[in-house]
Amino acid sequence: MSYKIYPLGDAAACIDLGNIIDESINKKVIAIRNRLERFSFDGLKDIIVAYSSVSVYYDPILVKKPGLQQATVFDFVRSKLEDAFHQSLIEEHGNSDIFKIPVCYSGACGIDMAFLSKVKKISKEEIIQLHLSKIYRVYMIGFLPGFSYLGKIDEKLEIARKPKPIQVPAGSVGIAGKQTGIYPIACPGGWQIIGRTPLKFFDPGAVMPSRLNIGNYVQFYEISEEEFNDCLVVKDTETKH
């Protein structure tokens, strides 16, 4: 596994393990994050874990101390990221809970189902079966509070994003490229929406606001429109517009 370290400005830096969606790379990402958390340094403010990269936000003023050996604060942070890469060990069975998530693919829930079926020349039933056929890894939480990037989907379902995002309701399940994901809150979204879950995935008041975490696994199961309406936790009237 190779890496590249580069600055994201003068107060953040990134260790990048390659522009690729890969389970073992994503496990290394978690290992680096865990190592940085355990062996933190003064001025480290936040760690952003993504598919194949770990970025750190830091306060250069707190990092810089008299006697700092490196020429710049970035050089010091780079050495910390290098250490974390070399010293971290992948935990094979880290945080690998499987979440079973109900999804309604019918009616108004699958906004873009008809479009997808037409473009991909696959029946709606087959799209659902393909989407249900896999256990997905949570590769990262990002973009929005609690938005989960899950992968990888069956190649037959791969489709481009919409040219312009549209407003989607909370719980919408979308696909884009090799990924599927759940919109935790009502917001503009560019993924093709094939279904919707009635469960709440982000609750600012909870001790753990995001239901899913990087490294978890997700398996979807189908529910009817009736079942969906019965257990809708986030009522449409409560969501923001």
Next chain:
Amino acid sequence: MSLSIIKPGLLDTIQDMGRFGFSHWGINPGGAMDRYAAQVANMLVCNDAHEAVIEMHFPGAQILFNQNALIAITGADFSPTINDEKVPLWQPVVVRKNTVLQFPKLISGSVCYLSIHGGICANEWLKSYATNLKVSAGGLSGRPFKKNDEIFFKENSIYYAGLLKEDNNLHVLPWRADVQKTYKFPHEISVIKGNEWDQMTGNSQFDFIENNYIIHPSSDRMGYQLRGSTLQLSSQLEMISSGVNFGTIQLLPDGQLVVLMADHQTTGGYPRVGHVISAHLPKLAQLRPSDCMKFRLADIGHAENLLMEQQRDLQVLARACYDRLKATVC
């Protein structure tokens, strides 16, 4: 101890230095757009630099003080008045209860800060008072101010009411923060090359530095949309999402640039061609839609030195403000 909102402004929110440590849940830092002006506002009234402040965009709110208060207004100049009497920016001011603060006219800048001695009582969410509008958390119930909102402030540690002369509605304390260094050459913004800088064509790299960019009206707290010459990559680049920061400049598929601002997402999938240096984020935050700007390249050592210098000046300022106020009220 409170103030009331007679009439809300365009977007008045409670902000602080941001919410850090929760990116793994996709929770972005948010916080004040102009963190320098917000810190100076706090320092002028002898608050901790991280205390919550009120951030306003033009038009600003109409605010009724229900009690005497020691305040400071910093950042953009919206020609503030107390009962129609002008209030200077960047100075501590004692205001009498039942007076009204207004912002009748836009003179310059984009975001204005109001600090109150003692600090504001706000909802703390994940170790920060910053308002997160997306999930309605932090600040004042996670939303902008509305008519008749009452915002409480914390207890005083300094007795300043005695400074108000008999009939005066306000008393301006005779010292001012010198912020010239931070805001000089307001349209020149230094950037560090981003990881995808080299993926731009030579002509586009040249255009990036040589041409002017205009801030589009669709810009907001999330990002500034820029309009200028169309930039190109030397080859098609499919990127998977990765970390971004306040000041990250992304090249969009249509060849235009967006600079991520305080409410930026934690991750993004567009090429990062540059990053605005921290010391110049306050200048950028004060640029308005239709304003023109120009990028200059800087190296990271220089950027770090500028930031250290800015921070040293802030520490000197904090000390001076504290000493003067203590000497005045005792």
